[in-house]
Amino acid sequence: MSLEFSLLITLIMIVALLGSLNGVVAYLILVERKISAWVQDRVGPNRAFFGILQPIADGVKLLLKEEVIPKGVDKVFYMIAPAIALFTAFLALAVVPFGATSPSPVLVDYREGTASHGFAVWPSTQVEYDAVIEADRNHAEVTKSLSFKEKIKQYNDTTNFLIAPHVDIGILFVFSVGSLAVYGVILGGWSSNNKYSLLGSLRSSAQLISYEIPLGLSVLGVVLVTGSLNLERIIQYQIEHGWNVLFQPLAMVLFATSIFAECNRLPFDLPESEQELVGGYHTEYSSMKFALFLFGEYTHMITTSFVMMTLFFGGWHLPFVTKPDDFSYLGMGLKFSVIVGKMLSFIVFYMLIRWTILRFRFDQLMDLAWKVMLPISLCAFTVLLLLVHFQPIGEGSLWLMSPFSLFILLGAGFIGVKVRNGPTKSEVVYIGHGTGYSLQRGNKVLLKNTGK
Amino acid sequence: MKADEITWVKPPKFGVMDHIYLPAILSGLATTLTHMGQTLLGTGENTTQQFPEQRPKLADNYRGVHRLNRDEEGRVKCVACYMCSTACPAHCIDIVAAPSPWPDREKYPEVFVIDELRCIYCGMCEQACPVDAIELTTLYDLVGLSREEMIFNKEKLLSVFDQTVAMGTDPIRTNKGRLGVASEPAQSGITDSSSMQS
Numbered sequence: 001m002s003l004e005f006s007l008l009i010t011l012i013m014i015v016a017l018l019g020s021l022n023g024v025v026a027y028l029i030l031v032e033r034k035i036s037a038w039v040q041d042r043v044g045p046n047r048a049f050f051g052i053l054q055p056i057a058d059g060v061k062l063l064l065k066e067e068v069i070p071k072g073v074d075k076v077f078y079m080i081a082p083a084i085a086l087f088t089a090f091l092a093l094a095v096v097p098f099g100a101t102s103p104s105p106v107l108v109d110y111r112e113g114t115a116s117h118g119f120a121v122w123p124s125t126q127v128e129y130d131a132v133i134e135a136d137r138n139h140a141e142v143t144k145s146l147s148f149k150e151k152i153k154q155y156n157d158t159t160n161f162l163i164a165p166h167v168d169i170g171i172l173f174v175f176s177v178g179s180l181a182v183y184g185v186i187l188g189g190w191s192s193n194n195k196y197s198l199l200g201s202l203r204s205s206a207q208l209i210s211y212e213i214p215l216g217l218s219v220l221g222v223v224l225v226t227g228s229l230n231l232e233r234i235i236q237y238q239i240e241h242g243w244n245v246l247f248q249p250l251a252m253v254l255f256a257t258s259i260f261a262e263c264n265r266l267p268f269d270l271p272e273s274e275q276e277l278v279g280g281y282h283t284e285y286s287s288m289k290f291a292l293f294l295f296g297e298y299t300h301m302i303t304t305s306f307v308m309m310t311l312f313f314g315g316w317h318l319p320f321v322t323k324p325d326d327f328s329y330l331g332m333g334l335k336f337s338v339i340v341g342k343m344l345s346f347i348v349f350y351m352l353i354r355w356t357i358l359r360f361r362f363d364q365l366m367d368l369a370w371k372v373m374l375p376i377s378l379c380a381f382t383v384l385l386l387l388v389h390f391q392p393i394g395e396g397s398l399w400l401m402s403p404f405s406l407f408i409l410l411g412a413g414f415i416g417v418k419v420r421n422g423p424t425k426s427e428v429v430y431i432g433h434g435t436g437y438s439l440q441r442g443n444k445v446l447l448k449n450t451g452k
Numbered sequence: 453m454k455a456d457e458i459t460w461v462k463p464p465k466f467g468v469m470d471h472i473y474l475p476a477i478l479s480g481l482a483t484t485l486t487h488m489g490q491t492l493l494g495t496g497e498n499t500t501q502q503f504p505e506q507r508p509k510l511a512d513n514y515r516g517v518h519r520l521n522r523d524e525e526g527r528v529k530c531v532a533c534y535m536c537s538t539a540c541p542a543h544c545i546d547i548v549a550a551p552s553p554w555p556d557r558e559k560y561p562e563v564f565v566i567d568e569l570r571c572i573y574c575g576m577c578e579q580a581c582p583v584d585a586i587e588l589t590t591l592y593d594l595v596g597l598s599r600e601e602m603i604f605n606k607e608k609l610l611s612v613f614d615q616t617v618a619m620g621t622d623p624i625r626t627n628k629g630r631l632g633v634a635s636e637p638a639q640s641g642i643t644d645s646s647s648m649q650s
Contacts, residue, residue, distance in 0.1 A: 413468035
């Protein structure tokens, strides 16, 4: 379709996208209720065609409910906070592919023809460096020389299942905009005239910013071997070389844990745990503003599921089903369904995990981020760097990362066991009974070994 | 306490597999998925009762709406002794006694009103009644459109009796099917005041 740029069409597309996104979020709430029910040996909402009309009923209720604004809140921030939470969530979704883009992106590999073709690494000789600069300059000149009309024609001639295609800083954009969601949480808790909301929001913000570091570090391995932050190029790399989860399973596990924390989902649910802090930072919010917080959380879930599937599980690629060069309607539709199916399966996994793992206490949560996940991700990245640079077994060195990941994990387990049990003392002196000293680690009181 | 009387209990050791969390998570996921599969296939213990298509099975002594019993001749059994009214913790029973038109009892209730909304359905009136006149049935889905509608007078309470007898759901249950002693007519040979002599 080679249409000129039309404001009307653009606005219609915006409305359609936002509307469908909100619809997906509303039905995800139904999916969550149903899955939670099935796990708990009960049926979820089953009136009105097996619960299909339930989200609509919820929406109508929220629209018509009374908006209570407590006295003493900071009006400006109270109104802005849910808007920020939702805005950043939607913005992060803009660069995430939910289908294929045509034409296929080209992997930038400056070492084509040399012995180490296969890893997209920077040039190391002067000749290669000159070639890189030349290629970059050509590329920049080509894109700068296009007029606005030509760019629009180019945009309309290609089919992009992406809201903002060809963004070269893909993952960086997602993470940085997603970090801004912390503002929504902090302002929400601060502006409510409520001590407990404030505590909840502070805990939530501490959790969110702590888990952003393992989130970024675990993805560095994927970015390193692909050579680009562009999500479409990462999918292209996985089509040519195999899914990233086969090479870097530890990075996948770390990323999965971090995104659970980023979405405030169980087991990292403490800031909004209903049993502990009433509602945490969204206690004082009623109908629509509360709904906006919920929408923001579910949109984060959708975004991170897409990113997870794109980074580690090949995006829209399924080995014998989707062909990378097929841009017909059937091909594009198939790719769309593949990636959406993967995304939905990960969301079901999100919901199952909610009912599987116990909630982490706040200090356990922070321990996990700073003392466990940060060292492990750094260690994994270092090992990957060494493998990529030295390539001990030649071409297929990257496959070594998989068993090395397992060794790193087990090593971390051993270190954890040693740290927890403390140094063992065989002979100690007894200084008194009935004094109530405990056997906690780090206590300098020495107790006689009774041999039991 | 002496040193050898104390037993030191240590928490179980956390092994390597426990520290990396993943094996425990996987076994937990197996449990979760098993439950989900069972519910979907219908083989598990589904604890949800689809009300109003499926009604609950109530115990026989379930305390629902009150009724005033009739005796075999269809007369109201209550003798207006005010025991239920006195026993009621919520003070929801109002009785006005009148001389009874029948020979075998002194009084009968001319007005007998229970406010079903004030009632706490404790069953003390049922326990207090000496002639087994008032009982709590198993009717639980009682609704009304106004507060006045829920103040049951004698006719309404008797009609509850007629309805439940027709439905067959609530037989006379007090004292395992037999009525209390005070319901039976006086035996011959025993005068008003009980005496030691037979």
